[in-house]
Amino acid sequence: GAVVSQHPSWVICKSGTSVKIECRSLDFQATTMFWYRQFPKQSLMLMATSNEGSKATYEQGVEKDKFLINHASLTLSTLTVTSAHPEDSSFYICSARDKSQGNTEAFFGQGTRLTVV
């Protein structure tokens, strides 16, 4: 199946700094990518939908100035957590839909564990 690579797998950063998480589709083109956040022992909550070449669509309650999303190419979307605080600590997962497969299935990255100290 298609592969989505997320980097880094884990990151620890100091409060007030920014962290960038990359999501790459390795062997397919993804017009649309999605970013999810998962709190411990909870489900995945959609944060935003990232469309190549246009602005991301954020879910209600997600601060777009804090969680910057860039989808500059058909194989790469980035999520930047700006001025991170401890409450931003979470597991972030991206997914991408394969354009050539009619966008019918989403493939998930392995996730990024962010810890803000």
Added chain:
Amino acid sequence: AQSVTQPDIHITVSEGASLELRCNYSYGATPYLFWYVQSPGQGLQLLLKYFSGDTLVQGIKGFEAEFKRSQSSFNLRKPSVHWSDAAEYFCAVGARSNDMRFGAGTRLTVKP
């Protein structure tokens, strides 16, 4: 609006016993339905999916699921559980080009 309900937060079964994880969905049209498994600290692995056609879907690792439109359900089953099946299981509903909505998840514990 689309939504998914997984009524069971935590299920414990003995190794070798059968398993059924429940999933109910709410969607305006024929949904795309998915079951994913997540091991601790890992991403999601697709077990199986339903788009159309045969309502009994076979997946990986011996799992299967049945789509029942009348009950708005897509329950996951396995005839004989292995200790390695212990994980978190998520049911999800989505549509072409749209995002996916996930259930709260069911944590499976397997007793020796």
